[in-house]
Amino acid sequence: MIFYPFELHTHTIHSDGSYEPEKMVELAKRAGLFGVAITDHNTVSGNRDAMEAGQRLGVLVIPGIEWTTFYGHLTVLGGSAGNWRDVNPQNVLKKVKEARLSGACVGVAHPCRPGYPICTGGYDCWGLKPKDYAIFTHYEAWSYLSPALKITNDHASDKYLEICRAGVKIACAYGRDWHKGVHQECNAVTYLGIDGDPNIRSSLNAIIKGHTYISTGIRLEAWLNSAKGVYYDIGATPNDGEYEFAGMVARSADKVSQKYAVKPQVVELSGTAGTYRCEVNGFKHFSMTVKASKGEFLQPRIYGEISGRNALLLQGTPFFFK
Amino acid sequence: MSKIPNNANEEFVTLLLHEQKILPSEVNRHIAIPIRVSQEYAWLVFKYEYQPKIFDDPIASMEYIRKCAEESSVSVESLMHEANALKNHLTLSIDSPDGWVGTAHRHNNKLEIVINSQRSTEGFLPTPITMGKWIATVSTHCVLSPVNVKLKVVGCKSL
Numbered sequence: 150m151i152f153y154p155f156e157l158h159t160h161t162i163h164s165d166g167s168y169e170p171e172k173m174v175e176l177a178k179r180a181g182l183f184g185v186a187i188t189d190h191n192t193v194s195g196n197r198d199a200m201e202a203g204q205r206l207g208v209l210v211i212p213g214i215e216w217t218t219f220y221g222h223l224t225v226l227g228g229s230a231g232n233w234r235d236v237n238p239q240n241v242l243k244k245v246k247e248a249r250l251s252g253a254c255v256g257v258a259h260p261c262r263p264g265y266p267i268c269t270g271g272y273d274c275w276g277l278k279p280k281d282y283a284i285f286t287h288y289e290a291w292s293y294l295s296p297a298l299k300i301t302n303d304h305a306s307d308k309y310l311e312i313c314r315a316g317v318k319i320a321c322a323y324g325r326d327w328h329k330g331v332h333q334e335c336n337a338v339t340y341l342g343i344d345g346d347p348n349i350r351s352s353l354n355a356i357i358k359g360h361t362y363i364s365t366g367i368r369l370e371a372w373l374n375s376a377k378g379v380y381y382d383i384g385a386t387p388n389d390g391e392y393e394f395a396g397m398v399a400r401s402a403d404k405v406s407q408k409y410a411v412k413p414q415v416v417e418l419s420g421t422a423g424t425y426r427c428e429v430n431g432f433k434h435f436s437m438t439v440k441a442s443k444g445e446f447l448q449p450r451i452y453g454e455i456s457g458r459n460a461l462l463l464q465g466t467p468f469f470f471k
Numbered sequence: 472m473s474k475i476p477n478n479a480n481e482e483f484v485t486l487l488l489h490e491q492k493i494l495p496s497e498v499n500r501h502i503a504i505p506i507r508v509s510q511e512y513a514w515l516v517f518k519y520e521y522q523p524k525i526f527d528d529p530i531a532s533m534e535y536i537r538k539c540a541e542e543s544s545v546s547v548e549s550l551m552h553e554a555n556a557l558k559n560h561l562t563l564s565i566d567s568p569d570g571w572v573g574t575a576h577r578h579n580n581k582l583e584i585v586i587n588s589q590r591s592t593e594g595f596l597p598t599p600i601t602m603g604k605w606i607a608t609v610s611t612h613c614v615l616s617p618v619n620v621k622l623k624v625v626g627c628k629s630l
Contacts, residue, residue, distance in 0.1 A: 195593065263542075
């Protein structure tokens with residue numbers, strides 16, 4: 150499995166973005182991204198041009214749409230576009246299930262962003278319980294720019310963990326909600342762990358299986374290793390027991406780590422199975438022993454500095470132990 | 472209120488003139504406006520406009536900001552830059568007799584949307600102008616003050 154950097158939430162001139170689809174794909178390539186999802190508000194008309202540009206430029210383009218409803222925004226990647234106008238709090242789970250059956254991934258976008266009337270539907274008003282999120286594939290624990298420094302992302306990360314504590318496995322995602330060029334603030338990326346040939350289907354499978362992590366400037370190559378020599382990638386579902394969590398904290402393929410002076414300090418695995426920490430103080434190898442029982446989870450996190458401020462620099466989909 | 476002009480023999484045919492006032496109590500609704508297309512056209516043009524865009528009530532704006540900050544657990548100060556920029560936001564979707572064509576979800580309150588089998592305006596799929604019932608849907612995402620909506624639909628017989 151190889152983890153590739155993606156942007157999973159973008160807008161073009163087909164809704165309220167500033168760039169033509171071709172330009173968005175070109176910018177994704179220039180940013181060092183392997184792939185980009187086009188998620189225009191309530192339309193799919195820009196997907197074809199973006200996919201053609203992706204083939205030309207060597208960027209994997211995932212066609213999508215953002216259901217921009219009155220009650221919440223959902224990014225629908227691949228599959229059928231569905232009818233966003235029919236989606237409401239009473240039927241949202243049924244509509245998400247229909248989209249999933251068509252082959253789509255459906256994610257919760259910026260759940261804690263200020264909503265009406267600033268960003269209508271921008272705040273998650275579905276009224277769902279943590280267990281209900283099991284039908285979704287991914288959850289934007291971070292969104293927008295400078296994600297690690299925004300209080301709304303702290304709230305979203307807390308809600309994400311609340312869903313995990315309910316025993317629901319849902320991929321941890323970042324959405325830049327990329328509308329236009331802004332150069333003053335840094336962005337994060339979503340890394341997708343893809344088995345075999347990277348294409349639209351295998352990218353969506355990575356999300357469905359939860360092989361994802363989100364980061365600003367950091368690449369995490371790490372596994373849970375059992376005493377029997379079995380390796381588990383981020384987001385996997387190992388048996389309960391004792392493991393070595395080991396790997397390397399490296400610079401991200403994009404330019405964020407250098408441009409914004411990212412300094413990883415502590416690697417953490419935390420969750421209902423406890424908190425395990427290992428100091429790295431730089432881009433280095435690490436190793437720690439962890440233990441978890443059936444039904445518990447441990448989420449990978451990396452803390453450190455960005456532009457001189459302490460922040461959470463990376464978080465991933467937890468290991469859920471069976 | 473909709474009018475259906477009788478000008479069927481001309482090159483450019485006005486299919487619909489629609490005006491409607493939408494109140495803040497009508498927020499979060501999808502208002503369907505039917506359009507009867509009874510002959511072949513090469514393309515349709517939808518001229519859509521609503522007024523006002525800007526919500527010009529500083530006192531009411533501050534109350535909205537306070538409520539929004541409370542709901543999303545952020546400080547009022549962090550949203551103050553939005554206080555003078557609250558806007559009405561009503562998007563337009565189009566359905567042909569064969570289904571959804573697309574949506575113009577953008578902040579411009581004056582739009583001209585062209586639908587054609589080869590190429591349509593951004594936000595809409597290229598779609599042949601088939602005869603039957605078309606629907607324009609106004610989705611009331613944000614209505615802070617009474618809004619006047621105008622929609623004119625024109626059919627053209629040749630490219």
